[in-house]
Amino acid sequence: MDKQYRLKRTLKQLTGLSALALFTCTAAQAANWRYAHEEYAGDVQDVYAYKFKEYIEDNSDHTLKVYRFGELGESDDIMEQTQAGILNFVNQSPGFTGALIPEAQIFFIPYLMPTDMSSVVKFFRESKAINEDFPKLYAEKGLELLQMYPEGEMVITLDEIATTPEELNNKKIRVMTNPLLSETYSAFGATPTPLPWGEVYGALQTNMIQGHENPIFWIESGKLYEVSPNLIFTGHGWFTTAMMANQDFYNDLSKEDQTLVQKASDYAFEEILEHIDGLADSSLEKITNSSKKVTVTRLNDEQIEAFKERAPQVEDKFIEMAGDSGKALLKQFKQDIKDL
Known part of the structure; x- marks a missing residue:
């Protein structure tokens, strides 16, 4: 099924009204905006989306319809729909955006990011790379980057316990369709x-x-965990996601509505930081209470070092993929982390 057909089919599924009637918004006319994300009801992206919706609807006459994973397709589908103007807002992780914006793959360089909650939050608040450099990269692809935010520390699940790179030999590990993540594993x-x-x-x-x-x-x-019960905390990174708007849609908004959207994204950001604080511990408790087959392995410093020694080759691959702009971004990331 080609891309153009999928986009037309989705537009028909969304509404019988014209796209112009759906998406044109002025200060004098209330609009129904559309927002899609990659997760299920109650998951982090869903909580963010509904906090964004709450602010928009509490502070304007506009309404916001949220679509969850699978309702309009998978991650690639909702990005295509946003770029085509069918959707106004989309939440997509850099794991999928990497094909569109190679520099976004930087989040998959292992052991680059801090992993303790307070450092992660400070990094997202203050990082120049996050708050100044990335919006320019997204804008080049017709996207208005509104917020990047963390969801949680990455954990490996496996069919058996492993604590060394050698024990991962011949293990097929599912990755997103992201070349740098493949390089990491x-x-x-x-x-x-x-x-x-x-x-x-x-x-x-x-x-x-x-x-x-x-x-x-x-x-x-x-x-x-039901089908992959061995949880391994390697400390190699956090899952990051990004919320953005179709840039043409955003640029056509009144200054008042642009301010509304910015404030809504900031409000949802603060709410999501509160939501994820303690979320990992409560989720892990639910898992261990649900299944006696589950094991939890946290690598010690010596074990982590064996994995960390392999990170430089991933950095080299990132620079090869992202070129000079990727090299500059990596330098800024490291400076931002040093400034923590």
Whole structure:
């Protein structure tokens, strides 16, 4: 099915009204805006979306319709719909945006980001790379970057306990369709296996793959622990996501509505930071209470060092993929982290 046909079909599914009537918004005319994200009801992106919606609707006559994972397709689909103007807002992680914006893959360089909650929050608040450099990169692709925010520490699930790169040899680990993430797991000794999210549970269940990575709340929400019960905390990074608008739509808004959208994204950001504080611990408790098969392994400093030693080759690959702009962004990231 080609891209143009999918976009037309989605537009018909959304409404029988014209796109102009749906998406044109002025200060004098209330509009119904549309927002899609990648997760399920109650997950982090869903909480963010509904906080954004709450602010918009409490402070204007506009309404906002939120679409969750699968309702309009997968991550690639909702990005295409946003770029085409069918959707006004989209929440998509850099794991999928990397094909569009190679520099966004920087979040998949292992052991680059801090992993303790307070440092992560400070980084997202103050980082020049996050708050100044990334909006310019997204704008080049017709997207108005409104917010980047963390969701949780990445955790590997596996068919058996592993604490060294050697123990990951020949293990097929599901990754998002992201070349740098594949490079990370190759460096870790595993066999990276790109798969759409909808196929992951079944692939783990049938041993087509032996593991995957995700924040712990997503492992709990998707019940991945049922088919991949060994949880391994490697400390290699946090899952980051980005919320953005179609740039033409945003630029056509009145100054009043642009301010409204900015304030709504800031409000949702503050709310989501509060939401994720303690979320990992509560999700892990739910998992361990639900299954006696689950094991939890937290690598010690010496074990982490064995994985960290392999990170430089991923940095080299990132610079190869992203070129001079990626090299400059990586330098700024490291400076921002140093400034913490």
